[in-house]
Amino acid sequence: MSVLFPLRLSLQVAVCATVVTLLLGIPLAYILARKRFKGRELLDLFLTIPMVLPPVVTGYFLVLLIGRNGVLGKAVFALTGHELSLLFTWYAAVIASFVVSFPFMIKTARASMEAVDQELVNASYMLGHSETQTALRVVIPLSARGIIAGATLAFARAMGEFGATIMVAGNIPGKTDTMPLAIFSQSSGGTWGAALWMVLVLVVVSGAVMYVSNRLGRRATPA
Amino acid sequence: MKTEPRLDVRLFKEVEGFTLDVSWQMSNELAVLFGYSGSGKSMTMRIIAGLVKADAGRVVLDGEVLLDTHERRCAPPQARQFGYVGQDLALFPHLNVAANIAYGLKGVSKDEQHVRVGKLLELFHLIGLGKRWPRELSGGQQQRVALARALAREPKALLLDEPFSSLDMPLKNELWDVIREVREKFRIPILLVTHDPFDARTMADRIIVYRAGRVVRSGPPGEVLRQPGSPEIDTLLSGWKESTAGIA
Amino acid sequence: MQRTLFRRTLPVALAFALLAILAFALVACGSSASTTTSGAVTTSAPSTTAPVGVSTTASPSTTAAPTTSAVVQPLLVSAASSLKAAFNEIGKAFDQANNAKTTFNFDASGTLQKQIEGGAPVDVFASAAPTQVNNLLKESLVDQASVKVFASNEIVLVVPAGSKLGITSFQDLAKANVKKIATGDPAVAPHGKAAIEILTKLNLLTDVKPKLIYAANASQTLDYVTRGEVDAAILFATDAKAGGDKVQVVATSDPSWHSPIAYVMAVVSASKVKTLGQAFVDYVAGSDGQAILAKHGFLSPPATSPSTSTT
Numbered sequence: 001m002s003v004l005f006p007l008r009l010s011l012q013v014a015v016c017a018t019v020v021t022l023l024l025g026i027p028l029a030y031i032l033a034r035k036r037f038k039g040r041e042l043l044d045l046f047l048t049i050p051m052v053l054p055p056v057v058t059g060y061f062l063v064l065l066i067g068r069n070g071v072l073g074k075a076v077f078a079l080t081g082h083e084l085s086l087l088f089t090w091y092a093a094v095i096a097s098f099v100v101s102f103p104f105m106i107k108t109a110r111a112s113m114e115a116v117d118q119e120l121v122n123a124s125y126m127l128g129h130s131e132t133q134t135a136l137r138v139v140i141p142l143s144a145r146g147i148i149a150g151a152t153l154a155f156a157r158a159m160g161e162f163g164a165t166i167m168v169a170g171n172i173p174g175k176t177d178t179m180p181l182a183i184f185s186q187s188s189g190g191t192w193g194a195a196l197w198m199v200l201v202l203v204v205v206s207g208a209v210m211y212v213s214n215r216l217g218r219r220a221t222p223a
Numbered sequence: 224m225k226t227e228p229r230l231d232v233r234l235f236k237e238v239e240g241f242t243l244d245v246s247w248q249m250s251n252e253l254a255v256l257f258g259y260s261g262s263g264k265s266m267t268m269r270i271i272a273g274l275v276k277a278d279a280g281r282v283v284l285d286g287e288v289l290l291d292t293h294e295r296r297c298a299p300p301q302a303r304q305f306g307y308v309g310q311d312l313a314l315f316p317h318l319n320v321a322a323n324i325a326y327g328l329k330g331v332s333k334d335e336q337h338v339r340v341g342k343l344l345e346l347f348h349l350i351g352l353g354k355r356w357p358r359e360l361s362g363g364q365q366q367r368v369a370l371a372r373a374l375a376r377e378p379k380a381l382l383l384d385e386p387f388s389s390l391d392m393p394l395k396n397e398l399w400d401v402i403r404e405v406r407e408k409f410r411i412p413i414l415l416v417t418h419d420p421f422d423a424r425t426m427a428d429r430i431i432v433y434r435a436g437r438v439v440r441s442g443p444p445g446e447v448l449r450q451p452g453s454p455e456i457d458t459l460l461s462g463w464k465e466s467t468a469g470i471a
Numbered sequence: 472m473q474r475t476l477f478r479r480t481l482p483v484a485l486a487f488a489l490l491a492i493l494a495f496a497l498v499a500c501g502s503s504a505s506t507t508t509s510g511a512v513t514t515s516a517p518s519t520t521a522p523v524g525v526s527t528t529a530s531p532s533t534t535a536a537p538t539t540s541a542v543v544q545p546l547l548v549s550a551a552s553s554l555k556a557a558f559n560e561i562g563k564a565f566d567q568a569n570n571a572k573t574t575f576n577f578d579a580s581g582t583l584q585k586q587i588e589g590g591a592p593v594d595v596f597a598s599a600a601p602t603q604v605n606n607l608l609k610e611s612l613v614d615q616a617s618v619k620v621f622a623s624n625e626i627v628l629v630v631p632a633g634s635k636l637g638i639t640s641f642q643d644l645a646k647a648n649v650k651k652i653a654t655g656d657p658a659v660a661p662h663g664k665a666a667i668e669i670l671t672k673l674n675l676l677t678d679v680k681p682k683l684i685y686a687a688n689a690s691q692t693l694d695y696v697t698r699g700e701v702d703a704a705i706l707f708a709t710d711a712k713a714g715g716d717k718v719q720v721v722a723t724s725d726p727s728w729h730s731p732i733a734y735v736m737a738v739v740s741a742s743k744v745k746t747l748g749q750a751f752v753d754y755v756a757g758s759d760g761q762a763i764l765a766k767h768g769f770l771s772p773p774a775t776s777p778s779t780s781t782t
Binding site for chain 1 (some may be wrong): 582585587588635651658659672683684685686698701
């Protein structure tokens with residue numbers, strides 16, 4: 001089994017989680033930022049609470065949800081006759097990483113979109129563009145900085161995810177041992193030196209992400 | 224000679240202690256909504272544009288009913304075919320001048336867009352500035368880009384909300400000339416909101432005087448100024464007397 | 472007016488709620504349960520009887536030193552997860568008889584060994600294999616004289632109750648429709664190590680290895696199979712018994728397929744209550760302890776002594 005497997009797996013999981021974060025996050029951030037409806041803040045709370053919830057708690061709920069006999073597991077079985085076999089796979093690691101890192105993206109993206117001047121949106125409407133077209137041509141491009149900053153933070157969080165991952169994906173060498181899990185295994189097993197390179201990789205990645213995120217945040221938001 | 228009304232407006236809206244209750248018409252002319260700040264002029268314009276909702280009312284443009292609360296008809300701003308320039312111009316900072324102007328041209332081929340934008344750049348004295356960014360332009364140039372953008376779609380009428388505020392005299396002069404050119408070349412009704420009596424007198428074919436959410440006078444400047452009474456008209460009047468007195 | 476009132480009271484209410492939660496948490500920690508969940512090494516606070524020197528009504532004055540049996544003595548025992556149910560019962564009986572308060576720390580034997588090596592303040596160590604005790608003996612971390620073999624066990628193959636995969640033997644694990652099999656991490660859990668030995672002996676390891684899901688300890692192995700997350704699990708017979716009607720035993724390993732299973736106890740050298748620790752070891756090895764172990768399905772200790780076992 002390759003020593004580089006945890007690195008490849010971590011990158012794979014974090015990239016997948018971040019892609020899903022972007023696909024779901026941009027529309028949801030838009031809805032939260034620019035649409036008014038009852039229960040909006042409740043939705044925001046629900047989407048961002050994994051940010052403050054201890055990751056193992058998130059993991060606990062995920063097991064209850066996507067386990068074979070979990071809420072979704074039973075529903076999928078009832079509807080399709082197939083068993084939901086997500087636990088102990090790298091898909092579960094992606095789900096865990098996604099859930100804990102999504103709030104970072106949503107918070108930053110929402111703030112960016114809220115900051116877009118309503119007059120620009122109005123101008124777009126007056127020039128014949130529908131709300132969706134305006135979202136795509138004006139709001140999202142002008143929030144790009146915030147979206148990228150959010151996605152970068154989410155990526156870093158996904159790379160470092162441990163508590164929820166170990167509960168839903170287990171720590172199976174060669175299958176689901178992401179870098180944080182592998183570091184834990186190595187140090188639990190007493191082989192601290194073996195974990196050092198992974199520690200360094202994560203430190204460098206985190207540092208780079210923080211730097212990019214700060215740079216993006218420091219520049220003034222476009223008018 | 225009486226001309227057919229092009230824009231027929233009847234609006235009622237109550238918000239936070241302020242009541243807007245107006246009814247007026249304009250034909251193919253340059254009409255100015257004049258009054259002190261907070262008298263409901265901008266609100267009227269935004270309701271006409273479709274950006275704000277009225278409690279009750281009716282707006283008809285060139286025979287087309289844009290708003291009729293009684294019949295529950297309310298066209299979205301996209302469908303109202305107005306050219307609109309807000310107080311802060313709202314040029315898209317992430318698009319260059321040409322892209323800004325072309326923004327309203329949907330369903331038009333790239334080549335055709337290029338041609339139309341070129342014509343507008345020429346018309347508004349913006350030649351060579353197509354690739355610049357809005358923030359690189361002077362105040363006057365930005366004004367003209369905003370106008371060009373609004374007119375690119377060949378709208379049925381033009382709405383200008385306080386275009387002269389925060390402009391100094393040389394720029395105001397510039398803008399008066401540009402608007403006159405627009406009037407000549409496009410020949411569409413222009414509705415202009417201002418609280419400055421000098422601007423109102425300089426531009427208007429018709430002055431609609433607002434006072435605390437109501438219209439107190441509506442008519443050509445000469446007619447309006449002959450009626451004494453409200454402080455707004457007195458302001459207009461006094462200025463007029465001054466300016467006419469100063470003419471050699 | 473109502474709005475500002477709400478705005479002012481809300482933060483105050485939140486502050487009170489937080490304080491209440493904090494207070495509750497402190498109280499809960501202070502009177503912690505006598506058993507801890509696997510993985511944590513905690514020391515329990517002494518139970519609420521009068522400390523030395525403070526006189527209370529009715530109880531005789533105690534001016535003697537803390538080592539007398541008039542004061543409840545705490546004891547921390549690190550034990551293999553498979554011993555959980557049996558030791559909880561033994562602990563209660565032992566505490567009654569010896570005026571003690573025993574706290575258990577259940578986890579995989581290898582994990583517990585690492586904790587003791589790391590200086591965890593454990594008094595007694597009970598492992599599911601001789602290996603871990605031998606390792607600690609080599610490092611002089613447990614007292615040679617206290618080492619005691621006290622039980623044995625069998626390895627079984629279980630499936631979740633109601634499983635329709637038709638698994639009736641270890642060989643069936645190689646079938647294509649069997650996707651996930653749980654057992655302990657062989658690096659730290661003796662039942663996992665035994666599972667690997669069994670599969671190797673039966674020439675199944677290459678086929679089955681990719682399907683193995685390693686659990687941290689015996690309790691987690693059982694959890695995976697009772698929840699139905701895996702198709703089968705290889706674990707101790709006593710754990711299968713603890714799983715009740717949630718699991719179904721489909722095969723029992725022949726003892727010759729794996730190294731002999733011997734549960735070994737020892738008193739940790741750094742313990743401050745060695746006498747009590749030894750008393751615990753003696754209790755477990757004695758008739759009362761053995762009866763409780765038998766009740767939970769443990770077998771009597773094998774004849775071989777621990778020092779001759781393989782590492």
